[in-house]
Amino acid sequence: MKYIAAALLLFVACKAETPVPALDTRAPIETLYVAGPQAEVRAKAQDGAPVISTYQNGEALAVLSKQGDWLEVRAGDGSGWVRASDLGTAQEKTAEEANPTPKFRVMPLPVSAPGAHGEVYFEADVNTDGEVVNVKTLSNTTGSEGLAGQNANALRAAKFQPIVIKGERKPFKYYHKVSY
DSSP states (O other): OHHHHHHHHHHHHHHSOOOOOOOOOOOOSEEEEEOSSEEEEESSSSTTSOEEEEEETTOEEEEEEEETTEEEEEETTEEEEEEGGGEEOHHHHHHHHHSOOOOEEEOOOOOOOTTOOSEEEEEEEEOTTSBEEEEEEEEEOSSOHHHHHHHHHHHHTOEEOOEEETTEEEOEEEEEEEEO
């Protein structure tokens, strides 16, 4: 009988409800939009903090507070932190969609050539993931095909933020000039 009572007591103790956190009902101070391909919302205002949510390009986020380079935003029933540079205003979002500007995630490494003079001009095809898939030399006034080839390889290794228009990633052409 005492085993039954202990089991019943254990069952009741385990059944106790976990308290539900209170909803964050603060009024937002502004609404901003994801400016890059995506914005990661973190548990703390630190790059290494766990990601609690991810929002895609163009999605609106309610800003609750600001702390240096970080913005506290509403995420689900609570809040989290996103880098201010990952968000923009409605006007910036509209302007960027009308005239997208390619932005590097990984820039091409510079090619050193002491004594070289002139310019090399390239056209790069960039896919929807921001990867350079083809490079064409449009002009080379340096007189060195090897130098043009090294710069083309450096551009092939570059990575871009994807261009997003109306929620859809688009391939694009990028024109790159290297001067010596």
